[in-house]
Amino acid sequence: MEIAKAIRESDDKRLKTKYNNAIYVIQRALALYSIEEVAFSFNGGKDSTVLLHLLRAGYFLHKEEESCCNGASENFPIRTIYFESSSAFPEINTFTYDTAAIYDLQLDIIRLDFKSGLESLLKSKPVKAIFLGVRIGDPTAVGQEQFSPSSPGWPPFMRVNPILDWSYRDVWAFILTCKVHYCSLYDQGYTSIGSIYDTVPNGLLCISSSSSSEEKFKPAYLLSDGRLERAGRVKKISPSVCVRVPADGVLDAVDSHKNSTLTASAIAVGDEILFGTTEDQLGPSLGRKLHSIGWSVSQNIVVRNEVDSVAEEVERQKSSNDMVFIYGGVGPLHSDVTLSGVAKAFGVRLAPDEEFEEHLRHHIGDQCIGDRNEMAQLPEGITELLHHEKLPVPLIKCQNTIILTATNVTELDQEWECLIELARSSGLLTLMEPYVSKQLSTTLPDVEVAQPLSNLCLEFPDLYIGCYRKSRQEPLIVSLKGKDQARIEFAMEALCKKFHSGAFFEIM
Numbered sequence: 431m432e433i434a435k436a437i438r439e440s441d442d443k444r445l446k447t448k449y450n451n452a453i454y455v456i457q458r459a460l461a462l463y464s465i466e467e468v469a470f471s472f473n474g475g476k477d478s479t480v481l482l483h484l485l486r487a488g489y490f491l492h493k494e495e496e497s498c499c500n501g502a503s504e505n506f507p508i509r510t511i512y513f514e515s516s517s518a519f520p521e522i523n524t525f526t527y528d529t530a531a532i533y534d535l536q537l538d539i540i541r542l543d544f545k546s547g548l549e550s551l552l553k554s555k556p557v558k559a560i561f562l563g564v565r566i567g568d569p570t571a572v573g574q575e576q577f578s579p580s581s582p583g584w585p586p587f588m589r590v591n592p593i594l595d596w597s598y599r600d601v602w603a604f605i606l607t608c609k610v611h612y613c614s615l616y617d618q619g620y621t622s623i624g625s626i627y628d629t630v631p632n633g634l635l636c637i638s639s640s641s642s643s644e645e646k647f648k649p650a651y652l653l654s655d656g657r658l659e660r661a662g663r664v665k666k667i668s669p670s671v672c673v674r675v676p677a678d679g680v681l682d683a684v685d686s687h688k689n690s691t692l693t694a695s696a697i698a699v700g701d702e703i704l705f706g707t708t709e710d711q712l713g714p715s716l717g718r719k720l721h722s723i724g725w726s727v728s729q730n731i732v733v734r735n736e737v738d739s740v741a742e743e744v745e746r747q748k749s750s751n752d753m754v755f756i757y758g759g760v761g762p763l764h765s766d767v768t769l770s771g772v773a774k775a776f777g778v779r780l781a782p783d784e785e786f787e788e789h790l791r792h793h794i795g796d797q798c799i800g801d802r803n804e805m806a807q808l809p810e811g812i813t814e815l816l817h818h819e820k821l822p823v824p825l826i827k828c829q830n831t832i833i834l835t836a837t838n839v840t841e842l843d844q845e846w847e848c849l850i851e852l853a854r855s856s857g858l859l860t861l862m863e864p865y866v867s868k869q870l871s872t873t874l875p876d877v878e879v880a881q882p883l884s885n886l887c888l889e890f891p892d893l894y895i896g897c898y899r900k901s902r903q904e905p906l907i908v909s910l911k912g913k914d915q916a917r918i919e920f921a922m923e924a925l926c927k928k929f930h931s932g933a934f935f936e937i938m
């Protein structure tokens with residue numbers, strides 16, 4: 431079989447592994463279901479083109495194993511379904527039909543929407559499992575496994591996804607290594623093809639030419655960052671993130687949130703912190719940093735290095751805060767469970783992330799990057815990598831949860847600096863009027879201060895008014911915090927008026 435031969439002769443180890451895994455899934459499916467019970471969903475796209483050739487190779491092997499006869503004489507009997515639509519690119523249509531003719535595919539053309547089409551297919555044919563070219567990173571792949579029953583509300587069948595764990599690069603490595611034909615649109619800069627209404631060539635492949643008004647594009651396989659394969663899909667603008675920082679980037683020119691509050695919480699992951707073996711310095715530092723951008727901090731929690739403890743806390747915090755910062759427990763050790771916990775909190779699984787793997791490869795070298803690099807597994811479908819030139823490896827953001835990798839205050843300072851720059855350039859965090867604080871000291875006994883201070887809290891509900899002492903012998907310190915300097919000074923005066931003069935003095 432020409433596909434198996436091309437892979438055998440290739441020295442791309444990664445491709446061989448991906449190929450073998452996909453063939454294994456196909457063979458398991460062909461062992462579980464009869465040929466009449468399976469179907470192949472083919473639409474002429476690059477992923478389904480890869481799948482076609484994997485199915486041909488897998489079916490060939492299956493036939494060889496099943497009988498002593500030579501599989502080579504067989505045609506390809508797996509029912510192939512194509513949902514034809516008037517909004518498909520003509521090139522896609524032509525390629526689908528031409529390919530069906532070349533490989534003698536048993537093509538069923540369905541001119542209904544997916545759901546109704548599948549309902550009528552299942553009524554008339556004994557189909558129980560359908561092969562799809564879905565890959566991790568596709569919006570529809572979230573939560574899917576290699577074998578995933580159809581979703582509730584859909585007709586019942588098994589979705590079989592042999593290339594679920596393939597990356598964009600793997601797809602092109604296969605197509606180029608096996609020298610199989612693919613739809614011509616991919617040579618014109620299209621990298622992921624939807625309908626004529628929502629797909630344009632990928633701008634990242636544009637070759638700018640000043641002499642000609644016509645834009646030219648490089649072929650799809652030259653896209654270096656596979657995560658951007660959908661950049662040619664017409665995008666909806668996400669309203670969730672707004673850039674609120676002025677062009678000059680000056681922090682005091684703040685936004686409409688001036689008088690509102692955004693809250694964050696910090697979660698430290700580590701048995702050692704909990705048991706007192708080591709001290710958490712990041713939590714307090716993070717608290718100060720958040721106050722400096724006007725955010726209030728609702729909690730700083732320490733949890734154990736257990737997936738469930740992390741997951742429960744993240745789940746709680748993410749729904750009651752605007753942003754959650756989590757640190758500790760990130761890396762390849764047995765105790766590094768933070769990413770698994772975050773994934774569980776969001777109800778997704780960990781999946782290999784090619785771009786992150788590439789960063790790790792640059793940062794820590796090849797020696798620990800195997801076929802499956804555990805450290806490069808990130809929560810699927812919800813992860814955004816936060817890039818900054820000063821960060822050796824990007825930070826990870828899962829919806830409103832940011833995973834910090836700092837292990838000490840100096841590293842945190844650097845990560846924070848990058849986050850603030852990202853806030854300025856892309857609205858990652860809303861920067862608000864910073865908190866300011868004043869502190870007063872008194873030697874008066876607590877009992878004497880208690881009632882007037884309670885009254886002050888009622889008079890100034892917009893301020894945080896707190897008390898602490900460094901020791902029982904030392905003076906009591908009253909701290910006033912808020913966003914309005916004048917209000918704080920007003921409150922200080924009001925407090926002093928409640929006592930004899932000189933009872934309180936300001937600590938600078």
Ligand SMILES: Cc1cc2nc3c(=O)[nH]c(=O)nc-3n(C[C@H](O)[C@H](O)[C@H](O)COP(=O)(O)O)c2cc1C
Binds near residue numbers: 471560562584624
């Ligand atoms: C054979 C087949 C089976 C599908 N099964 C499901 C399913 O079980 N659940 C689901 O939500 N969508 C299912 N879909 C729809 C896809 O997830 C997705 O919506 C579709 O590929 C359209 O993607 P688009 O909106 O990017 O064009 C199926 C599609 C096909 C072709």
Ligand SMILES: Nc1ncnc2c1ncn2[C@@H]1O[C@H](COP(=O)(O)OP(=O)(O)OP(=O)(O)O)[C@@H](O)[C@H]1O
Binds near residue numbers: 564623624
């Ligand atoms: N109109 C369709 N008819 C049949 N199968 C389809 C259709 N649309 C999608 N599919 C199935 O869903 C899979 C995922 O679609 P998707 O668009 O992500 O991949 P692709 O079309 O193969 O490649 P590309 O990402 O370049 O568009 C396809 O590989 C195919 O199995």
Ligand SMILES: [Mg+2]
Binds near residue numbers: 475622623624
């Ligand atoms: Mg497509």
